Amino acid sequence: MAKAVFHKHQRVFVRPVGTWALIEQVKPQWVKDVEEPVRIYYDCGLGRDFTAADLAAEQVEDHSPDGWRVLRARNKWQTETECAHHPFPGTYPVVVTDEQNWGGWRVPGAEYDRDPHKVEFQARLIEQAPALLTLAEYWADLPASNPDLPQDLLGFCRHAGDIVRSIRATADEPMVLDRRESPAA
Template sequence: MAKAIYHKHQRVFVRPVGTWALVEQVKPQWVKDVEEPVRVYYDCGLGRDFVADELAAEQADEIDTASWRVLRARNKWQAVEECAHHPYPGTFPVVVTESMDWGGWRVPAAEYDRDPARIEGQARLIANAPHLMAIAEQLAKLASEDGELPPALAKLSHEASKTLREINTIPSSKDNGKSRRAA
């Protein structure tokens, strides 16, 4: 007995051809008096049907969230006296998202100088985003496991699920991410 592993419109890597394609049609092969299909073929629009062993699903990128942190970088363009009004004079925040001290989020010095308190808040928010995402995932899981939640908690879990969908959805090349907030 076979079950479909891939679904219609799913992006898969077709190993015999060596290219990515979309599953255009799922074709189960049925036998009389059998409740499940014997085989499942996938039409990817490449001239022949493929079996599941010839395809590979696109893997979602795992985000390494254990090492996100805020570091202080020295401000090369202003002396400490010029930026005495900053929360940390002579430095600006850098959110590092790698295990080493590079890669992540930085802000231009002019933008930091315009509103340092706002930028400091953004840095803390970005550094703590993985923890907030874990909380949202737990909240969404709670709602899916327990159908009877208080209305306020149900609304929060619905918002968490919606936000997680937005985070995990890769924008299509058609909209270039512009219409992600339309809903």
């Protein structure tokens, strides 16, 4: 028997049409002497009814306060069957770094098709970059408040400080590389 996956007034992505819509009506298909509906159709106000397989729910996730997030963009060059081996067939990740859904990171379709798992990893890593920077800043500032740290932990904190300085460097400042690679270390 069928169960409704979506509800009335829910925002969904309609795959066959390639647009977002609100579900206007949930339409169960009943059969005589059966207690539950056999199928569920959804009216999105687009001229025909859709099944749950045609729709995708909006993914609402907790985002960091800086607003960096991974969105899914529709793959215009390949059908879902052509890219069935992708982690999310028919879409590719877009990392948005602005509150207005502008700016950010995208990857060409051919590059995504070559190694989709690597690109998905990169998208998640970029999305978490502000949190990782906050963590590195915490470790870099730790020796100032705790001067009696063990030597191996102090080395870790210095390395975190080098990473923070290289990220925060401006064009007229030289970048500081990993202390383990520099000849002075």
